[in-house]
Amino acid sequence: MTPRRPTRNPATAQAPEAAKTPKVPAVKSAQPARAAQAPAPEAAALPVPPAGTPPRPRRSGEGVPAHPVDAADRWRLLAGEHHDPHGLLGAHRVAQGVAFRALRPCAQAVTVLAEGVRAELHDDGDGLFSGVLPLDEVPRYRLLVTYADGHETETEDPYRFLPTLGELDLHLIGEGRHEELWTALGAHPMTHQGVAGTRFTVWAPNARGVRLAGEFSYWDGTGLPLRSLGRSGVWELFVPGLGEGTLYKFEVVGPDGHHSLRADPMARRTQCPPETASVVTASAYEWRDQEWMAHRGDRPVHEAPFSVYELHLASWRPGLGYRELAEQLPAYVKELGFTHVELMPVSEHPYSPSWGYQVTSYYAPTARLGTPDDFRFLVDSLHRAGIGVLVDWVPAHFPKDDWALARFDGTPLYEHPDPRRAEHPDWGTLEFDYGRTEVRNFLVANAVYWCQEFHIDGLRVDAVASMLYLDYSRESGEWAPNEYGGRENFDAVAFLQEMNATVYRRCPGVVTIAEESTAWEGVTRPTDSGGLGFGLKWNMGWMHDSLVYMSKEPVHRKYHHNEMTFSMVYAYSENYVLPISHDEVVHGKQALVTKMPGDWWQRRANHRAYLGFMWAHPGKQLLFMGQEFAQGAEWSEAHGPEWWLTEDAYHSAGDHRGIRDLVRDLNAVYAATPALWERDTVPEGFQWSLGDAGEDNVLAFLRYDAQGSPLLAVSNFSPVVRHDYRLWAPEGTAAWAEVLNTDDARYGGSDVRNADPVKAEPGAVRLTLPPLATVWFRPA
Template sequence: MTARKPSRKPSDPIEVPPTAKPVTAEVTAAAPAATAPATGPADADAPAESAPPPPAKRVRARRTTAAGGTPPRPRRGGGSKNVLPATALDDADRGRLLAGEHHDPHGVLGAHPASGGVLFRTLRPHARSVAVVVKGKRAELQSDGDGFFSGVLPLSGVPEEYLLRVAYEDDTIEVEDPYRFLPAIGELDLHLIGEGRHEELWKALGSEPMEHKGVKGTRFTVWAPNARGVRVTGDFNYWDGTACPMRSLGSTGVWELFLPGVGEGAVYKYDICRPDGSHTQRADPMARSTEVPPATASVVTASHHEWQDADWMSHRGDRPVHEAPFSVYEVHLPSWRPGLSYRQLASQLPSYVRELGFTHVELMPVSEHPFGGSWGYQVTGFYAPTSRMGTPDDFRFLVDALHAAGIGVLMDWVPAHFPRDDWALAEFDGRPLYEHSDPNRAAHPDWGTLEFDYGRKEVRNFLVSNATYWCEEFHIDGLRVDAVASMLYLDYSREDGQWSPNEFGGRENLDAVAFLQEMNATVYRRNPGVVTMAEESTAWDGVTRATDHGGLGFGLKWNMGWMHDSLVYVSKEPIHRKYHHNEMTFSMVYAYSENYVLPISHDEVVHGKQALVSKMPGDWWQRRANHRAYLGFMWAHPGKQLLFMGQEFAQGAEWSEGHGPDWWLLDETYEASGDHRGVRSLVTDLNAVYNALPALWQRDTDPGGFAWIDGGAAEDNAFSFVRYDADGSPLIAVSHFSPVVRQDYRIGVPDGPQAWVEIINTDADRYGGSDVRNEGPLKPEAVPAHGRDTSITLTLPPLATVWLRPA
């Protein structure tokens, strides 16, 4: 533990009154001892954690044990003449403390009333001597061996304050005794943890710098119900947790210890004694900060960021998200501009996204993860932003900067699984804890990871609280929940015999359903204006239906069907597209069954799938033209939009987390840079018009906001439809996926407007197109077409999308 050196002259010895006589003292525990955890079957021992050895001056002498495993009673010695001797610590308590498996160290260490005064006992490995300092007076304790020191001081009562003066070979320090403090966690916290209903779990578990009983230090609390004992080990005790055993707080499974003098920046882990007596060192599941990978320890932290986004936070929920503009730029922070910190990103990313006109960014998982190649989807630190780019407050600074630019912040959240690293959550306390106890239920068949046990109330609480944590502590505006389908089905990627049906004989994971409903209900209740989104690839009914109507309660759902079908269509040669025409129209059959987002995400531009522009057929010009026409179709289609970084300027190569987007394609010294800058200009204009015209977003979930003009022009490779806002104002979109110009192309139009004007043409010269335009107003004629009384004729550019609005 961090300690302070004496700030005053050496203390005077405590004097014993003449009437005092030596006595033999029995220890009286300060609080009732909790029941020790039961032992269980032997578990495999984890690999030893490497740690710096203690300094030579404090090397602990090797302790011998008797044949029965109990250390022999050492010869006692030392101590002041004015300190009365105490009987040696009970062999059982002594052995359990040294083995790191004592459930109530506060009952035998610290200060306790005893016959003849107050008994003081401490465990200080490597110390040469220990003295108690009370009100400026000191008394040397006697050495009991193995780092134990004890003695009875002739005091009338247990002092409220005292210090331990600990002498090492060439250093002497004065420290507070951790074992004089009552628990620094409240009874209500423990009750809520036991009920699995603590919605601010991060304020009760983990490491919390605080002032407790007037003393500054850090409270450590961890949930480990199967452990025989838990100790805190870290850089403050030379990674030797012998002197820092934690106490069990009863049936909750929570262990607690307040360590005075330990503050922000301290690095630590928990040394857990498993049911079989073996030890494992684990990172804190509730750590709010971590070492930079590949280092794996947790870091004590506290936030000092002063938020500047009060106006944003108070107004972000003014309009329901499904009735608001919502276009998303998906970003992998470590590779957007490789090497930038959170604060450096804050000076570049907001201005770039704002210039493009996106309303939100979606950050691929920022929770701490050991392997960068997982892109953050195999999380070990659920409560810690990755330290690769800075501190948690640095991440807050980035979110604040995005809000200042008027940009909402969404974050990928991964409650479906976690990796098997032996320093993290897997068999955390020696038995399945966060994962399901049934190996078939625990093992994720696709990713080699472990699935959470959603039926366990404490695990469900850990995840529900985590969702609210990101929204409340980091002002995140939305959570995109990864891999929801893998959570909902017991037979997901499993063969017959590898899964068991639920209590009703079905394949639905009822525990996961209940968890998702509780998570969504809690997030929406506590955080007005926040949206949750599901990556759900099946036809599960009611993903975005309210929980009180039997739905899962998400605000939006990724439309994986639209993504798959539309990409199949545009990847075909134009001559073959007529045979796949329904791939582009089928989405409107179910468009209003859920509240949808249309995602062209990172998953579609990696692992051999090619970048978006490279999926397109034809030469380079045709590929870019297809790319632009597809984006125009996507932005006009009912639903919100999401585009992964690099696709906004038609990057031809697949994304790699190693180097990120090919920004050099936009460099004016590159011969074809104009092609890429043209596509980026199109995305900017699409967003500008989209944000300005409610017809494109106000009725995304209302069937009355859309009508086909001609959804069956398969021979023309053309699609035309109308979007309406709440007042009935229309916008027409025509997408043409043939590399030819179609003159005098007639489409029926809504009655009312006296003329229509072109506001977006993806074939415009400034976007890199052939500049086939519809100049001037297009006036309706009394010529019936497509079931409408009036129509217009226009020119369809090659491989292009055109938007028209009333003049």
């Protein structure tokens, strides 16, 4: 936007004539009767007349100000570049009494109202009004502002208030250690010095000035400049009369004098996109999930059942908001038996097709679905249904929108100053400067914020690999090595370690999960042992290899057998989650069932067999919405899952609803069988029964719980029935009984089963293996 400038040239302007010959205070009248009247209702802090109203011309014979503003100060104030507007505006003791000065653009007159005093200030031009009253102390006063159309409003003066931030807050911000940063920065309704209003604070250390603009000022920030709170880089203003629901932005003047309107980086509520203003908010929500919160950390997550349903909130049931989702989602997830949901990013983002992975407001749940308290209600409802809530968190990059974080104060602030480390080549976005203490604090506090303020049970951190490597997606010459000549981003490593350590310390029972696609060592190792400190890591290698195998025709699978066994070579190097996520069912990758070869029956059989193998394999599991009932189309955020496939009109025995029933039963048996989750991360929990039967497309292994009780999982990835198939089995078990069979007719299979417990031989067991199926057995 074009910066507003005073009408005079500051380089040549002379002080007003009044400065040479001070006169008596510009007191038009003193009418105690007026001051004794009841105060008018509190109005917006900066009421203005309709757009286009000209300022009142100076009246003949009007008095002159007794305490004029220095020309340079006046210019900086009107240009929005003054660091201490409170030093000029408001009320101050002077030799002659108390000097009052107000900046009210377009006002016709400004009158000071105090006990026993009614005094009209002198019009200094450009919206400035001043005068000196012969008072001994600064009184409790209000301003009566009159406009050309005769409209009057009585209001508090924002510039009579002391700063609202204390030294401890500023010290912690400067140190980059304010773990509840959202309580210090942003917009906060509060009562200050006995007056209700809102505190506005923003970090913009390189700005020449910052002003507040909003619907209350027709988006003109001239009348509400913020003060700089010293070396902290924080600007602050308490505005009486503004409260919840107020739309606002910060007008930031960069080092080059350019003015830009910016959304609040710490906004806890926003307008609904495509609108971009921040919204003043305060939570009034009363949580009812105390039992869940008290016990969610009773068992370490890597030793607990952990089965995740990933979804995109806006398209799971298109048209539903947070409150409506709370009526349907918990019941659906609970019926299917998942222990957790994982929500694709819920932080506010301007571009819907980004699915939330290009965030502009890190502290605000998207307004597309409701208010922050509406989102709290959804989380609360899931908790009361016994379901944990994970959210995708995106500290790897942010978009370049000129109203958001990019060059926020006119300089690279949140992004790295070196373009080779700021520009993200894949997504056209900017990467955070993890080496800057305040930026790191912004992100670490944000992780704590979601867990603390919204009772989130876990953060899945997106694109960790892109943070760890300086050469990620960059060619030679497009990146600069670290101080040791390597490609590791040590600033990002330190940030991730601090984030994980802080979240685990402050939020017991929370888990952090890394989407990390390389072999970086120690992703889930504790930070005090040199690791990154995550609780779990997505096993991208298992996902890729197993899907390559499953996409092959059965006759060719023997040449890819190692794709299914290689995961056990590194299965215990980290604490893993096995992800079939949204990334695997979009952009031409096809839905899970469509990746499978063969006709429709074979595709569904492969789909079922694969899920049975996945649920039995060491590691936790994650499944994206729509794959639980094998929809054939890729996911689209425009219309979400194809729910019609599960309706009666499209249902045949064992079709889509049959696969959904299988997922329900997989989760039920999984949760009731400690062998499938209790020793996920130690070698003692796994043993091959048959790992080299590539010619037969058969895989068999045992899972053990802490007491040594086994479960035998056998997958036959060929379309033939294998009768009397001999497998190794441990001694001491007389017979093995089917627990779950993905070929069951209820799920749409051919119903080839081991109906009775199968007697064991010394060191072996002979089974009937159904075609394209996984069967689980436990000792009878």
